[in-house]
Amino acid sequence: MALGQFAYANNSNRFLACAPLADQPYAVCGIPFDGVVTNRPGARFGPQAIRAASLMLCDGIHPVFDVSPLEHLGDALDMRLPNASPLPEVRAHIERQATALMDKHHCVFLGGDHSVTLSLLRAAKARHGGEPLALVHFDAHCDTWSDHFGEPSGHGTWTYEAIQEGLVSAAHTVQIGIRSSGERAARDYVADQGGQIFTARELRGLDGAALGPVIGAIRERLAGRPAYLTLDIDVLDPAFAPGTGTPEPGGLTSSQVLTFLEELADLRWIGMDCVEVAPAYDHAELTSNAAACFVWTYLAGRVAQQR
Amino acid sequence: MALGQFAYANNSNRFLACAPLADQPYAVCGIPFDGVVTNRPGARFGPQAIRAASLMLCDGIHPVFDVSPLEHLGDALDMRLPNASPLPEVRAHIERQATALMDKHHCVFLGGDHSVTLSLLRAAKARHGGEPLALVHFDAHCDTWSDHFGEPSGHGTWTYEAIQEGLVSAAHTVQIGIRSSGERAARDYVADQGGQIFTARELRGLDGAALGPVIGAIRERLAGRPAYLTLDIDVLDPAFAPGTGTPEPGGLTSSQVLTFLEELADLRWIGMDCVEVAPAYDHAELTSNAAACFVWTYLAGRVAQQR
Amino acid sequence: MALGQFAYANNSNRFLACAPLADQPYAVCGIPFDGVVTNRPGARFGPQAIRAASLMLCDGIHPVFDVSPLEHLGDALDMRLPNASPLPEVRAHIERQATALMDKHHCVFLGGDHSVTLSLLRAAKARHGGEPLALVHFDAHCDTWSDHFGEPSGHGTWTYEAIQEGLVSAAHTVQIGIRSSGERAARDYVADQGGQIFTARELRGLDGAALGPVIGAIRERLAGRPAYLTLDIDVLDPAFAPGTGTPEPGGLTSSQVLTFLEELADLRWIGMDCVEVAPAYDHAELTSNAAACFVWTYLAGRVAQQR
Amino acid sequence: MALGQFAYANNSNRFLACAPLADQPYAVCGIPFDGVVTNRPGARFGPQAIRAASLMLCDGIHPVFDVSPLEHLGDALDMRLPNASPLPEVRAHIERQATALMDKHHCVFLGGDHSVTLSLLRAAKARHGGEPLALVHFDAHCDTWSDHFGEPSGHGTWTYEAIQEGLVSAAHTVQIGIRSSGERAARDYVADQGGQIFTARELRGLDGAALGPVIGAIRERLAGRPAYLTLDIDVLDPAFAPGTGTPEPGGLTSSQVLTFLEELADLRWIGMDCVEVAPAYDHAELTSNAAACFVWTYLAGRVAQQR
Amino acid sequence: MALGQFAYANNSNRFLACAPLADQPYAVCGIPFDGVVTNRPGARFGPQAIRAASLMLCDGIHPVFDVSPLEHLGDALDMRLPNASPLPEVRAHIERQATALMDKHHCVFLGGDHSVTLSLLRAAKARHGGEPLALVHFDAHCDTWSDHFGEPSGHGTWTYEAIQEGLVSAAHTVQIGIRSSGERAARDYVADQGGQIFTARELRGLDGAALGPVIGAIRERLAGRPAYLTLDIDVLDPAFAPGTGTPEPGGLTSSQVLTFLEELADLRWIGMDCVEVAPAYDHAELTSNAAACFVWTYLAGRVAQQR
Amino acid sequence: MALGQFAYANNSNRFLACAPLADQPYAVCGIPFDGVVTNRPGARFGPQAIRAASLMLCDGIHPVFDVSPLEHLGDALDMRLPNASPLPEVRAHIERQATALMDKHHCVFLGGDHSVTLSLLRAAKARHGGEPLALVHFDAHCDTWSDHFGEPSGHGTWTYEAIQEGLVSAAHTVQIGIRSSGERAARDYVADQGGQIFTARELRGLDGAALGPVIGAIRERLAGRPAYLTLDIDVLDPAFAPGTGTPEPGGLTSSQVLTFLEELADLRWIGMDCVEVAPAYDHAELTSNAAACFVWTYLAGRVAQQR
């Protein structure tokens, strides 16, 4: 690399110090919204923190895929969103801007709280033929509550809404890492609707080759169908991702998530988001580093598949 | 779960370890809302943090007023508020709950972001005869913007709204510590409407006896009129109050604010709020300690006056 | 002021936002004492922090046991304890207060440093027929030193004392996670006395089904005997529990501890404590979240067994 | 292991990187004891932190006194103290070790909580002819409570004890910076006994030349009498000293304390302590830097006077 | 302002969210170099942190000067510099890049450690006619050591070098805030050479109008001569600027520095740098906020003068 | 002042509270140099932090090896190094001082950034007969880049340099934990030269007995040859070692590293270093505790082998 290409001097505030978005095939876009979180807020700063952390990846050549997404990627910076408007209006803004981006690019969105995923799925479903999408959902929480503490929507209702609305196919929905408290109806909703849940409990002690059967089951279930990947960073154990709003002990390791991402790279992915990074509770950039690494791995996997 | 059953509102701690609220003359109440802040969120946890910090005051005997508010005080805990509703609905909830409390108690509210003060003024004006109230407003920001970055209301518009709505008398409004960036129309709004502004700049280097003329001017201006005190903790320099959303260098010291509070204790106060304490950015509890000390000083001053 | 009116003991928060203690079958009680720790102090604030963290569990329905302890639980708040008295006096205070609680409730105690467990075992043995109890002891440290750096007792001597005193049956004592430096006589004391030790080293890489043999051995050894559970949070690797006084690298994961707690829920538990949470060294509430989750899991397991 | 072999007492660092203590005229010694603090503990690590911070002073040439204490100073490292013994025993240990040091050196002690000062005054009075000493006491707290929340002694009773015991002459006692809550009998005790109190309130806004009258009054009152200096770091506003156990808003600035120390350097000082530095709550070493600077200023003042 | 123009969405990583540098009259440029700091490193991240903090200034209208520098300003991002090369080579790189920028813009540089100022003065002197420049130097340290602990140059030698090299006129050099330890030859060097020093000690308690005589003396001394402003953030007391490498207690307040900057805005400034912001030791962005505010005030003053 | 008299090198603490270095067989020595790190600096403070953390090991009896290195160990304190000199000069200083120490002691060095290892290998090769050494290299990074962002050397080139220079035998080099981004030529360099790489990916989920085959392969490859151990702390996942300059998610656990160190204790080790501990980014001393534990385990293993 050239003189002064250190992490600390690459301060372009674009993911991986990539170019501004033009006609690259892949786009990154931030959604600085955290208006409906029930515990610790601050995911509005997630996009900034993930981008800053991504600078340490230097030229971005992935050790597994042996490609860099750098030259294929543009950064659309952050969406412009209202600050004091009701959730449906915010969601409409997000959907509109996401639709425009998806029209021209394979997109990765940086949250923001998890409520934004509903808008992204609306845009993605429209973009990809209108059939309900397959969904891989990493999370400590099922996000299938049918209400938000008495209000209709929040960051814990979008999966329920997406299935009810036909945005995703329940039968092609896989949840990974679920473990929070909650009533059975919410906890088992995806399975009750025909989907599959791998709780954190079921994944304890499994990594590397030992994760093979789980990955095989996911690949088989989703084979061929356009699939969307949503990664709530709180799927990680709080030791690996302290900087999030609703941390739940007993979560996955960074290694486990990387194994999933690497091994499932050959699915028919149509987009991704990484949400709930709340930098105010992060230290030593643990959480934003992990998020940047996951997004980079997803993008490198895409680029490798397209070769 | 029911409205407002969030993690951050389930707090049963009480200010100064006082009794639960019954028929004490003074009440403390938390407003865990931070839905319209433009920078660092987290003031929803302000009430919890201020209460925890207040425990260090032990039996609460104030060294200047030589009384303790402890036996005269009850804690109403936190208001139950929606999490994902538009601001006007949240404000209606706050006004309703504040009205009920003010009906029976002299109240101090713990914010929360500064947007809550509009509701409190609505309740207070109704409670105190319907005449526009006098207002003493400590803040780094004028909070007189006529819009919130294109939306009608936020945490920086309430003073403008309160004057427009006739909740407070501009002529009897005093702002202390103002210093943030902003257009002249907002910065000078209170003065343009006949009120008085002591910018942080004008107060530099003045404390103790040297603050006498300033305090005299305030006392004279407000004499006899029912006055409401709103204290945005960011009036303090960030060195004294790091735990807030929009810190502005060049602010007041804790000592200066204490001088104001002690010297103005004989005004005709009808209520107080202390807002914008954002614990995620606090360290060593600097900010919540300062807020607790200010609230305690106000209450001790009230009790001393009533003797 | 009266005994135990310190700032750190004036906490009126309640675990899981449960009701104040009345005649619920289960009780939580804090022991804000850290008078005999040899390295980083601050476990006096453990009870406060664990309670605050527990609020994120919302209605407390456990995903494994599908019950909530919420309606069955009361919080006795913190014990009132002297601050500057010698350890034997403090221990007498604890024993007296614990005895009164155990008389009416199945109790979980939140420490405090590990020295408090001796008092709790004294009370528990008396309550449960006077036979030496079975003991499951999670810890990085064996706590079987025969002296405390030249003094008779500290937070590292209570297991030795409890066996010497006949409070627990060495043959029915199991230690899990032990790994600190120390002389062989202390490290192997429990095994030398007929008990069983699973060092952290022996548990490396074992979780989920792979922990089955270990759990089977424990269940077999303790079968039918009234058993007390003491969980020193430093059994976790410091990555999972930074907020403790004597962190030891190479520890258990949160997942491993959860596997133990869930799988051993059918033992004849008579009480639990969770100790050594030192919030001053915690960040992002990692440690208090883990502790709250463990206590909740224990309580949910109890409630599920009683159905 | 032997007495006082705790992690926190095994510190071999030396203040200002001076030589180990031999026959230098000045000695520094740590007292790693925080057994009777009522709020945030951790002052046991104060000596280590102050020494580490002192290293930034390089060759130690003071800009006001134009001398360095470096060549005149030895570091006696930390006292060996019991960890779980009652306060009177600890105090006896401290007194014994302090007496031995004072026999040969002009000493500065690094606390530790403020309870240690009673032992130091016992040793100092004996060493300096047995007459009650003059005392200059910087603190946010009066430390004249007649009991410690129902126990006889703690870190807030030593001034009362020292006056009662005749260790210091009340008439020659000056308190500076007092401001905490507390009953009048304690707050005014020193004045009631004939001494002088400059509350933080009285010092607001006074620094540099404006402090002249206060300093003059102190010099006049203490003139010629052997005087002991005790500096509780919480005399500083928490903005300047966050790392302490009982921070009180509205305190002195570092500048004000330096003005006192520099201007009073010509008094007949016989020893000093700097106490209540609790590093766990410090950030960026603010508090230990301030403490190191104050100790260095005292020592440089001594050396300058002796030339 | 328009929708979504909040601080947290303006993540352009340019100071004040200004445009990329083109032909604007004013330029900001980062110098991410911290290779010769003697204590805590990390000033390489100063430029990033100051830019991020500047986003809170929104549209940048200054409350004293009633102008915004926003439309007049471009950001040249960070200089490209070697990481492992000797200081003279790094300085040559800086000088070359600074020269190119100064050729077209009035520049403000964001450090980096203070060693960079020598290069900037070399470029500035050449640009402004070759006469030795006037210099206003805010710092806790005199930076006039004649060697760097045995090496020729470091971050504490540049003032000495600049005077020796004839880059600045000693008679027109003013130092403000000096207070660190150090030998007399270094401490008094600027005064010995005919310049003026206002130590932090001399400025204690002076702010607002009370600073008038000091400001008058500076204005008189520098009148008419092209003057360069270098602001080492450690001139602030560590309470106001914890995030720096060599913090020195007893420093200036943010208010005092603002008074200087505002009152001296009418001097013939030709450029500025703000150095030694080390974000790893910052908390709540105190230090980078202060630095951003100072740079903004300088720029607003420039723009106001040019109207 | 003399060479290397910086604040950060004036540390007189000693590892494990051992004696000053005299003629003990084992020596610890700090190398406070971080001049060529590309991201977060601060490893200059690594030696201090590791020593402080080691104090918690008390008498140092290792639970696996049942010996203590305490009586066999001396601490040479920190090397005196220049601060602003080019890397080759610094390396010459290190080599000279290391050579002198290795002459008389089996040495463990505490970094400092990883560039220092080249000097240590030069000294070690000379000391051990001049044959290329075997090397076990724990790291997230391959450190085999052939240049340092355009400069010849940095902290990521030393392995390349050591192989090129014949300091180590590529065929007897084993890398463990490698996972960062980077071009294939660098990533596979050691394997391409005949050595062996166990990436972090290959080690996922393997610990305890499951690591047996890996350990067997290493033992077989290195059997009998003098081997040097270099442990870059960033081999750990950032959850276990946040305090480092270039953290890479997906790393090893502390347990895995301990398994390697314990199981490979019988190799023919001739020296060790532990590098890249950057305390400014550490919290709760996680990273320095882990490093101290690893160094202690190595030393205990050595002592146990020598019995």
Ligand SMILES: [Mn+2]
């Ligand atoms: Mn989610």
Ligand SMILES: [Mn+2]
């Ligand atoms: Mn979640």
Ligand SMILES: [Mn+2]
């Ligand atoms: Mn406000």
Ligand SMILES: [Mn+2]
């Ligand atoms: Mn404000």
Ligand SMILES: [Mn+2]
């Ligand atoms: Mn224990």
Ligand SMILES: [Mn+2]
């Ligand atoms: Mn333990």
Ligand SMILES: [Mn+2]
């Ligand atoms: Mn005191």
Ligand SMILES: [Mn+2]
């Ligand atoms: Mn005090």
Ligand SMILES: [Mn+2]
């Ligand atoms: Mn400087």
Ligand SMILES: [Mn+2]
């Ligand atoms: Mn400086």
Ligand SMILES: [Mn+2]
């Ligand atoms: Mn390395």
Ligand SMILES: [Mn+2]
């Ligand atoms: Mn590395």
